[in-house]
Amino acid sequence: MSLESIPLSYYLILSAILFGIGLAGVLLRKNAVTILLSVEIMLNAANLNLVAFSRYITPAAASGQIFALFVMAIAAAEVAVGLALVLTIYRNVKSVNLDEFNLFKW
Amino acid sequence: MEWLQQVNWFVLAPELIIFSFAIIVLVGELFLSANAKRSLGVVTLIGLIASLASVAGIWNIETTQFNGMFSVDLTANILKAILLVTTSLMVLGALKSRFSMGEGEFFSLILFSVLGTMFMASSADLIMLFIALELTVLPAYVLTAGRRSARSSEAALKYFLLGIVASVILLYGMTLLFGLTGQTNFIAIAKELAKQKIDATLAVAMLMIIVGLGFKVAAVPFHFWAPDVYEGSPVPVATYLAAGPKAGGFAAIIHLFPVALASVKPAWAMVFAALAVLSMTVGNFVALAQNQIRRLLGYSAIAHTGYLLIGLAVADQIGYSSMIFYFFVYSLAALGAFLVVLATTERGIGESVTDFAGLHKRAPMVAFAMAVFLFSLVGLPPLAGFMGKLFLFSAAVKSNLIWLAVVAVLNSVVSFGYYVTVIRQMYLAPPVTDKAMPVSAPLYLSIMLIVAAIIVLGVYPTAFLSIINL
Numbered sequence: 225m226s227l228e229s230i231p232l233s234y235y236l237i238l239s240a241i242l243f244g245i246g247l248a249g250v251l252l253r254k255n256a257v258t259i260l261l262s263v264e265i266m267l268n269a270a271n272l273n274l275v276a277f278s279r280y281i282t283p284a285a286a287s288g289q290i291f292a293l294f295v296m297a298i299a300a301a302e303v304a305v306g307l308a309l310v311l312t313i314y315r316n317v318k319s320v321n322l323d324e325f326n327l328f329k330w
Numbered sequence: 331m332e333w334l335q336q337v338n339w340f341v342l343a344p345e346l347i348i349f350s351f352a353i354i355v356l357v358g359e360l361f362l363s364a365n366a367k368r369s370l371g372v373v374t375l376i377g378l379i380a381s382l383a384s385v386a387g388i389w390n391i392e393t394t395q396f397n398g399m400f401s402v403d404l405t406a407n408i409l410k411a412i413l414l415v416t417t418s419l420m421v422l423g424a425l426k427s428r429f430s431m432g433e434g435e436f437f438s439l440i441l442f443s444v445l446g447t448m449f450m451a452s453s454a455d456l457i458m459l460f461i462a463l464e465l466t467v468l469p470a471y472v473l474t475a476g477r478r479s480a481r482s483s484e485a486a487l488k489y490f491l492l493g494i495v496a497s498v499i500l501l502y503g504m505t506l507l508f509g510l511t512g513q514t515n516f517i518a519i520a521k522e523l524a525k526q527k528i529d530a531t532l533a534v535a536m537l538m539i540i541v542g543l544g545f546k547v548a549a550v551p552f553h554f555w556a557p558d559v560y561e562g563s564p565v566p567v568a569t570y571l572a573a574g575p576k577a578g579g580f581a582a583i584i585h586l587f588p589v590a591l592a593s594v595k596p597a598w599a600m601v602f603a604a605l606a607v608l609s610m611t612v613g614n615f616v617a618l619a620q621n622q623i624r625r626l627l628g629y630s631a632i633a634h635t636g637y638l639l640i641g642l643a644v645a646d647q648i649g650y651s652s653m654i655f656y657f658f659v660y661s662l663a664a665l666g667a668f669l670v671v672l673a674t675t676e677r678g679i680g681e682s683v684t685d686f687a688g689l690h691k692r693a694p695m696v697a698f699a700m701a702v703f704l705f706s707l708v709g710l711p712p713l714a715g716f717m718g719k720l721f722l723f724s725a726a727v728k729s730n731l732i733w734l735a736v737v738a739v740l741n742s743v744v745s746f747g748y749y750v751t752v753i754r755q756m757y758l759a760p761p762v763t764d765k766a767m768p769v770s771a772p773l774y775l776s777i778m779l780i781v782a783a784i785i786v787l788g789v790y791p792t793a794f795l796s797i798i799n800l
Binding site for chain 2: 236243246250256259260263266267269270273274277281282285287288290291294295298301302305306308309310312313315316317325327328
């Protein structure tokens with residue numbers, strides 16, 4: 225079975241499901257590292273979109289796939305900064321649970 | 331390597347200068363002695379001014395580079411100039427400050443963030459826009475965590491988590507836009523969209539992009555990070571954040587929406603009008619209840635995002651030009667107010683509004699400057715804030731958005747309430763001590779330059795308006 229026999233909409237549905245799982249993780253989880261992981265799932269949903277669109281809509285140009293490559297590089301940079309921030313807050317508060325970060329009030 | 335010769339490196343000079351100075355300052359942090367590192371702030375200042383000069387050199391050039399990814403035009407140049415002026419003033423003010431991180435680290439992170447914002451102002455392509463946006467905010471997250479305290483790292487973590495979620499939502503919207511058109515260039519996207527019927531996917535893409543960029547400019551309901559970050563980050567960083575990254579957010583909006591999404595202009599203009607009303611009202615009313623000066627300025631910043639979004643609700647050239655003028659005026663006043671906070675906190679004065687009691691006896695010129703900044707934020711004549719608001723609100727009236735102008739004027743009246751409490755503390759409350767409060771020379775110079783700029787722009791705005799072709 226060749227790749228093209230799968231319609232584009234299947235990829236888009238998968239991507240939307242991944243995005244939803246990630247968003248649910250961001251909204252419902254309290255652990256900073258888990259939220260970071262959920263964001264990674266959302267980023268990969270966007271990447272899947274880019275690559276699928278690139279393959280089906282603009283098969284002659286590679287701009288979507290190049291975009292996905294850049295997004296991966298940025299995701300790596302984001303995780304590096306994010307884990308460093310989680311580490312600093314762990315040193316100060318001894319927790320990575322968002323419920324315990326409540327110094328700021330309205 | 332033929333493509334290397336096709337690029338006009340001259341029009342990239344502002345970015346190249348900032349990039350080289352960022353590297354120089356970073357390497358300087360590694361190899362210089364602790365004493366020599368103190369001069370890195372001056373090196374940064376030289377870089378910013380050199381870059382500003384090169385922006386002036388390419389002021390009227392209109393061109394695109396790298397296959398249309400990087401656009402040089404008047405709007406981009408104006409925004410870059412505003413960014414460089416405000417950042418220079420901030421660096422000048424912070425020259426004598428003590429940083430809990432190395433000087434080189436601090437200033438090179440600032441320069442990298444400025445570089446990202448400059449690329450954002452020039453981006454004409456989705457890929458470029460996304461990378462530039464990340465380059466702007468990643469150093470800002472690190473800078474926010476710069477103080478070794480629970481508050482600083484908590485503010486940074488909130489900023490980071492909300493920031494990346496907003497970035498991902500923005501990115502997903504961009505991928506949908508790419509899927510609809512098969513293009514990443516703004517002009518090419520506009521051409522494709524003009525041929526198509528408006529459908530639900532486009533609406534979803536547009537809304538996701540608005541959510542992502544709305545977060546960057548701290549519009550309600552995506553504003554939750556702003557007061558925490560302004561309050562929790564080190565004071566020089568808060569000073570930078572008050573002006574810098576916001577310029578990028580507005581630059582991105584001005585480039586993306588009127589160009590790429592021209593075919594659905596009424597829809598996004600309406601959304602921006604709603605965001606403007608929400609941001610103004612929530613920002614001003616919550617600010618009334620604040621007693622911590624930086625948090626108060628944070629909510630004031632949200633309210634001002636609301637005023638600025640009026641320019642996008644108007645959605646014509648007059649609207650955008652008035653918005654850029656008001657952005658300049660606002661960022662000068664906000665920057666000045668944060669520099670005054672920097673001056674007082676450096677002398678051990680606390681950050682609550684009551685700590686400003688009797689400031690005019692201890693430092694008359696600084697108290698006067700703070701009063702000028704706050705009155706400019708309210709929009710009292712003859713200060714620059716008045717002219718800015720006048721242009722912005724009359725642009726709204728001209729395009730039949732009278733209700734929006736009325737809401738904005740009412741909001742300005744409300745905002746008087748919290749700005750005047752600070753002024754009353756400074757001038758009418760008795761001071762805790764009569765001892766004079768010294769201010770370091772560069773910080774004093776920076777504050778006075780901003781006072782002069784605000785008065786000149788208020789009395790004679792034509793000088794600036796003729797430069798930006800309003």
